[in-house]
Amino acid sequence: xxxxVERFPxxxxxxxxxxFCELRRESAxxxxxxxxNVSFSxxxxxxxxxxxxxxxxxxxxxxxxxxxxxxxxxxxxETFTEDIGDENPVAIYIPGRHGHGFExxxxxxxxxxxxxxxxxxxPDEHTIPWNDPRVAHLWKSTEPILSARDADAAS
Numbered sequence: 001x002x003x004x005v006e007r008f009p010x011x012x013x014x015x016x017x018x019x020f021c022e023l024r025r026e027s028a029x030x031x032x033x034x035x036x037n038v039s040f041s042x043x044x045x046x047x048x049x050x051x052x053x054x055x056x057x058x059x060x061x062x063x064x065x066x067x068x069x070x071x072x073x074x075x076x077x078e079t080f081t082e083d084i085g086d087e088n089p090v091a092i093y094i095p096g097r098h099g100h101g102f103e104x105x106x107x108x109x110x111x112x113x114x115x116x117x118x119x120x121x122x123p124d125e126h127t128i129p130w131n132d133p134r135v136a137h138l139w140k141s142t143e144p145i146l147s148a149r150d151a152d153a154a155s
Contacts, residue, residue, distance in 0.1 A: 048101015
């Protein structure tokens with residue numbers, strides 16, 4: 001496993017009303033989380049890869065659907081991937097120095113807790129093309145739906 005990446009299996013308690021799951025326990029994490037973001041992505045969307053030079057770490061979880069998490073150690077080239085969500089309730093902690101992103105394998109509701117607040121005046125968001133040769137083979141899609149920024153990085 002890539003240095004600093006941690007898996008947190010999530011225990012889901014279900015009954016006739018639905019389900020409950022503890023998503024984050026601050027005492028179990030290497031650094032405290034200060035902001036939580038939620039995104040909805042249609043099947044086939046790839047968000048990333050991104051990395052943060054100033055130390056923002058992420059805790060990824062898929063709240064609904066299935067997503068493929070991809071992590072790239074930018075120094076060693078080592079990769080990590082895992083499909084998380086309905087069929088595999090796991091949260092993945094990712095040190096921000098590593099390239100990281102996810103692919104929506106189905107329509108997904110995705111949650112990521114972060115250790116730094118986003119600063120629109122000085123964003124700490126750097127891009128690695130989704131089709132970088134070190135990770136291109138890890139995605140399910142060969143023609144993903146991308147943001148303009150991620151598409152520019154890939155061209």
